[in-house]
Amino acid sequence: MSRVELARLSRKPLIAIVDRANRALQADMVRQGHQDGHPELKLAHNAVLGTLSIDGSRAADMAVRAGITRQSMGEVIRELVSLGILEMRPDPEDGRAKLVTYSEHGREVAADGYAHLRDLEERFEAEFGPEDYEVARDVLSRVAELLDHWAAERSEEAASG
Template sequence: MSRPQMPRPDRKPLIALVDRANRALQTDMVRRAHADGHAEVKMAHNSVFGTLHSGGARAADMAVRAGITRQSMGEVIRDMVALDMLEMKADPNDGRAKVVDYSEHGRSVAGDGFRHLIELERRFEEEFGEQEYEVVRDVLARLVDVLDRFAAEEDQVSSSAGGSVG
């Protein structure tokens, strides 16, 4: 018995290109942290560096922004607390909750990372030209907006269909 043929794209799918670019950027950030003397930085820490804003944040909110589970974010946070990059403090608005913030050492590591990101942006502009690089950034931002809109439309259709089933 023959198996049905699976459809295959005729070129590398956009999701593969974006994933590869994301992994390359994340790897570059860790490589640079190590070069800057922060050998304790791990790839998993990028989920915190990418979601922790100044003034602190709740782990659950950071997990949502990173697109990972609260348990996974909690594990990364505990690791970074043990490495003296993060501190946990009582949430002033909710005594039951904790707020995650950078320790002094963590601010130094994150600061070096942000300086590297600024330099990367400059180098990308230099490599591609300011206009072409702005197009890349604009298209990626619009792509996210379109995917969010598609998801909202599908959710709306699903909830409408689900409501009419009796």
């Protein structure tokens, strides 16, 4: 049996660069949360806090946005409820569904997180310059849009084919 030859790229793949940046940003958010007086925060909480809308969200919708299973999302939500950061209540639009919302303490945690995000945006813009930073943001947005578009095209081809 012959071995399949693995062709190496001539430079670090974009997926590795984006993944490294994402992990650094995620860790930075937790570190800052700890410095802001929220030592209970951990990396797994980012999937919830990063997808929860200010007015509340359904866990299933949050799981889709975070790219994790509903079970995993539910587990982290329950942990954040036990920590007093989140609350669950009946969804006024669907009595069978639950709406995840911030508790009063959770709103403080979120306010601190949003303040840190604003600070990061300002610091990145100062570091790279407004034009270069806007280009970086635009390119990353376009990469995601292209990948979604190409995936939809492949799905259509597979369905018709």
